[in-house]
Amino acid sequence: MSQFQKNVELVRSEVLAQDVIRLTFNAPEIAAAAMPGQFVMVQIAPGQDPLLRRPFSIHQITKDGALQILFKVVGRGTRLLAQVQEGAHLSLLGPLGRGFILAAPEKACLVGGGMGIAPLLFLAGRLSQPVHDGPRPKVILGARNRAELVPLIAAFENIGIKVLAATDDGSFGHHGLVTDVLQGLNLDSAFTVYSCGPRPMMAAINHLCQQQKISCQVSVETVMACGMGACLGCAVALKAGGYAHVCSDGPVFEAGELLWSL
Ligand SMILES: Cc1cc2nc3c(=O)[nH]c(=O)nc-3n(C[C@H](O)[C@H](O)[C@H](O)COP(=O)(O)OP(=O)(O)OC[C@H]3O[C@@H](n4cnc5c(N)ncnc54)[C@H](O)[C@@H]3O)c2cc1C
Ligand code: FES
CATH class of the missing domain: 3.40.50.80 (Nucleotide-binding domain of ferredoxin-NADP reductase (FNR) module)
Known part of the structure; x- marks a missing residue:
């Protein structure tokens, strides 16, 4: 599976509803390799603060190499990301994780x-x-x-x-x-x-x-630090016992494999 770390241009930032933002990046390599259900780790603002990237599902890709994410402002990182100006460049890492298995x-x-x-x-x-x-x-x-x-x-x-x-x-x-x-x-x-x-x-x-x-x-969504199986911070409990890592074993799972509490 190909993964890329690319500095890409934010070509469009749209407010769809209160605190709901859609960003469109020009990211042809990541877009071409992406499968539904995979995610990207996104640099939150130009510069080094905050240091940690945040994970976002790939919302849509287009044939001309655009990649969209859709997110809600819930904390500092997403608030800063919502304020990034069109034309700025951010580092994207992806596509990451295992996506959906497609049915008819x-x-x-x-x-x-x-x-x-x-x-x-x-x-x-x-x-x-x-x-x-x-x-x-x-x-x-x-x-x-x-x-x-x-x-x-x-x-x-x-x-x-x-x-x-x-x-x-x-x-x-x-x-x-x-x-x-x-x-x-x-x-x-x-x-x-x-x-x-x-x-x-x-x-x-x-x-x-x-x-x-x-x-x-x-x-499945969990808090993630690295997104690549290195920090072990994204564990989810399995029905059969033990844990899986959302970033590398998921984020898509057969629902029956996970331990749910209603
Ligand atoms: C694989 C994956 C895909 C995701 N895709 C999307 C997406 O498409 N759209 C979207 O809006 N969000 C998505 N998320 C959640 C998104 O990553 C978090 O909302 C974001 O990292 C919050 O950053 P923050 O700095 O604004 O919030 P923080 O200041 O870090 O936290 C603010 C609040 O949000 C909660 N929070 C933080 N991270 C997560 C998380 N990963 N899951 C649930 N709650 C969290 C915290 O517990 C806290 O209550 C995804 C998460 C994962 C793991
Ligand atoms: S986020 Fe680091 S191991 Fe999954």
Whole structure:
């Protein structure tokens, strides 16, 4: 698997909703090597402070070598990253980790919550190729409210995917959880569910999939220092005992391999 460390130009910085930012980098080598579910370690600001890069899922890539990330401002690093000016250069390391294993689009169902939506756009696009008018995966996206969800849905609609939406406050789509929508689809056991979002959401999806004997892959987030298997700071507990490292064994895992607490 090829990995690159490149100083790349930030060509576009967009505020999609309050504290929700989409950055577009010109990163052709990383974009060409990337698979859905993989991530990049991003330098947070020009200069050396903060020293540690932060991990972000690859949200989208384009044929002309652009790579996008989508993130929420949650702390110092993301606040600084949101302020980087277009035209600045930042160091990107990637693509890193193991991504999703792709199923047939007509038997794939993607379920994202909040910023967990980020890796699912790239996955949805890749699942829909190479047949332009071919079958599309089912996509269920959830967020707290309409303002957070609508700008994220637009990117899926741009690649011909109709999204089933859910919001916590009922301001858009189903009033409730993405798991309610997933349950309502009554998927058969030939489906693969792909999920990324808050841990309780993924635990509930795993539970549902286990009951219905549906294969389920999840993308897991932990705090990460190195992103490359060197610091051992990103461990997750396995059902069979022991630990896996999210940065090198994941971030995508078969949900049934992980130890979940509901
Ligand atoms: C493989 C991977 C992919 C990720 N992809 C995305 C993405 O596409 N979009 C996105 O918005 N975020 C993503 N994250 C989370 C993102 O890396 C963190 O939000 C970011 O590092 C926070 O940096 P900070 O300096 O702003 O926050 P800090 O000041 O370090 O922390 C602020 C708060 O955020 C929490 N936090 C910090 N790091 C993480 C983390 N890794 N996971 C969960 N909570 C964390 C802290 O516990 C604290 O409560 C991903 C994480 C991983 C491991
Ligand atoms: S982040 Fe250092 S080992 Fe995973």
